[in-house]
Amino acid sequence: MINSVAIQGVKGSFHHIVSQQYFDANINVNEFLTFDEVVDSVLDKKSDAAIMAIENSIAGSILPNYALIDSQGLHIVGEHYLDIQHHLMALPNQRIEDIKEVHSHPMALLQCKAFLKNHPHIKLVEDRDTAEVAARIHKENIKNIAAIASKLASELFELDIIAESIQTIKHNETRFFIVKSKNSEIPTEDINKASIKFELDHKRGSLATILNVLSDCKLNLTKIQSLPKIETPWKYAFFVDITFETYSDYAKAKSIMEIMAQDFKVLGEYKNAKQ
Missing domain, CATH: 3.30.70.260 (ACT domain)
Known part of the structure; x- marks a missing residue:
């Protein structure tokens, strides 16, 4: 029985969306900023399972997560594919010309490279998590800085979407593993x-x-x-x-x-x- 799941990121992140789709909206979600912390949460029995991105159809495999699963003796009990739609978002009443910087996870910046190249006035800043940037912009009321994140993040943190689906390849899919500390009971x-x-x-x-x-x-x-x-x-x-x-x-x-x-x-x- 899985009552809690560990994710990398905060609510509104793609890992959070997977938790809702694979389990349900009522699953208890434990948020961490690194995959090492996610894995430790499962090993320390603070979370029943974890969700870990493992590969993307544009950017390829996430090798450190393969190594983590292997070295920590975790067991893959399921997988989930998520259509990744990246949106450019900021506080209300701003145009793309007003944006001086865009902050997001390196993988998101990579997947949106072609769009961002068309706006050379915007400085690209790597950050820890897509949704965490959106939350920070909302909490600190930061103008002239945009996030690249999910539609759910824009709704949770009351940001306007300036540009929709800005990923270079429109069919952009990420595969996630569901992992536990013990073998699954799948028949x-x-x-x-x-x-x-x-x-x-x-x-x-x-x-x-x-x-x-x-x-x-x-x-x-x-x-x-x-x-x-x-x-x-x-x-x-x-x-x-x-x-x-x-x-x-x-x-x-x-x-x-x-x-x-x-x-x-x-x-x-x-x-x-x-x-």
């Missing part, structure tokens, strides 16, 4: 996706051999991400997402990979959100 028959991690020797064809195992066992590779091992230069861990129709096919592949790969680890078994 086997409902599991059709898994996230795994393994390491391989520097031998020709070693990765191809693992990929052949996935293919032979009727598994579909949906993502592969390499992450360098800091303590071992030029050695990499592979994070892989796979989907399957039957759990028995996955179980067969898993038993083979446990023998063939080094440090094989299941990060999570859950339901595919893209069905």
Whole structure:
């Protein structure tokens, strides 16, 4: 039973929106400004679960979050995809010509690069969280500074949207993991996706051999991400997402990979959100 969830950011952030969509509007939300604090909240049992952004369709994977989930022994119990619409917002009765600076998370600034380039008079300032900037502008009544955040943030903090959907690519989606400190209680028959991690020797064809195992066992590779091992230069861990129709096919592949790969680890078994 999940009664509380930890998020990076404040109410009005995209993590907050995911908490409402994945769970419901009544879930108790614990707000933190860093993912390290989010993870600690789960490990210290102050939150039942956490929501962590893991990749974006424009900006790519969020590698530090993969590393956090792995190193802290968290278990992925679900995933959620959110359509990300970035809006430029500020205190009422201001035009874009009045804006001198825009503050937002580096990822949001990156995703809105083309729009911002058309307004060279605006200084770009990296900040910790999209919605937290919106809250600060409202609380401190800051003029001539805009935030890039969600529509929910504009409503919560009474800001006017100066420009809608300013992200460079209009279909901008972020994938989020739902993580817990223990394995989920999802019934086997409902599991059709898994996230795994393994390491391989520097031998020709070693990765191809693992990929052949996935293919032979009727598994579909949906993502592969390499992450360098800091303590071992030029050695990499592979994070892989796979989907399957039957759990028995996955179980067969898993038993083979446990023998063939080094440090094989299941990060999570859950339901595919893209069905």
